Amino acid sequence: MRFAMTFAICVALASGGALAEPRLWKGEWPDTDFTRTSVSDWSQIISGGPPKDGIPALSDPQFLPAAKESRIAGREPVITLGLEGATPRAYPLRYLTWHEIVNDTVGGVPVAVTFCPLCNSAITFDRRVKGKVLSFGVSGKLRHSDMIMYDRETESWWQQAIGEAIVGEMTGTELTTLPTWMESWDQFRARHPDGWVMDAPAAHTRNYGANPYQGYDSLSRPFLYNGENPPHGIEPLARVVRVGDAAWPLTRLRDAKELRERGVVITWREGQASALDTGRIGEGRDVGSIRVRGGQGQDVPHDVIFAFAFHAFWPKGQWMLDR
Known part of the structure; x- marks a missing residue:
């Protein structure tokens, strides 16, 4: 693309x-x-x-x-x-x-x-x-x-x-x-009908809703990156769920829907568009939404990051692959 x-x-x-x-x-x-x-x-x-x-x-x-x-x-x-x-x-x-x-x-x-x-x-x-x-x-x-x-x-x-x-x-x-x-806008407002959403910045004019990085997450190599590719044959621009120094491939979460490992519960549900796919953000392919919770049901800080970046910043990190 x-x-x-x-x-x-x-x-x-x-x-x-x-x-x-x-x-x-x-x-x-x-x-x-x-x-x-x-x-x-x-x-x-x-x-x-x-x-x-x-x-x-x-x-x-x-x-x-x-x-x-x-x-x-x-x-x-x-x-x-x-x-x-x-x-x-x-x-x-x-x-x-x-x-x-x-x-x-x-x-x-x-x-x-x-x-x-x-x-x-x-x-x-x-x-x-x-x-x-x-x-x-x-x-x-x-x-x-x-x-x-x-x-x-x-x-x-x-x-x-x-x-x-x-x-x-x-x-x-x-x-x-x-x-x-x-998560998707639909998912947010379904759970929080009385919630707040950030308004368009009044001081700036941009083509909001458009994706200036069209097709980026389908590239074989990241932009302006000269480091190593991830191990285990993982594509550089594959999404992974990072919690601390561990990363779970998003494809594994998508197949399992829920994983309980390393003291956290990670769930995946469909309905969120990729922001880096098609020309309009809302029309991107479905990559799903991730939620990470601890043993008491509390939300846990995490990131859904490209695999190359996880490898670059956590070169000794743990890859949570299929078991």
């Missing part, structure tokens, strides 16, 4: 994925301390095309009652956040595909809802770190094809897939991951 590239992606290709070089970054990042880093090989960090804030993160989003939202297709994916004492909220990928980070406050908790299209990684973090409340933006840099975020307070760089600062004052600091999950 064709990979329809946005202008920003074309720029990245034209630049040849230029290697990042700390001494060349000071003009754009004068307040970042590049002497403090956990990155041993700077060649892993490359430009994704857009500059700093070229993909504009959102802050203080507006919400609508779920019953009043009529623009979102039923199978479109949303990120669901349900914190104790707060009305459940849905963050549609039709917006996060174009903005990648939403800085919000839910039930008094400052959160960052993030989505990296190139890794299919959707993770929500608590923004409170070392007595500070951070706000995050998109750096324009990639490592192992995964978004590098930055915080506006210290200009440190953070790896989205692992929630850890890798460059700058905050290096080595880990964000707390909150339990969220991706």
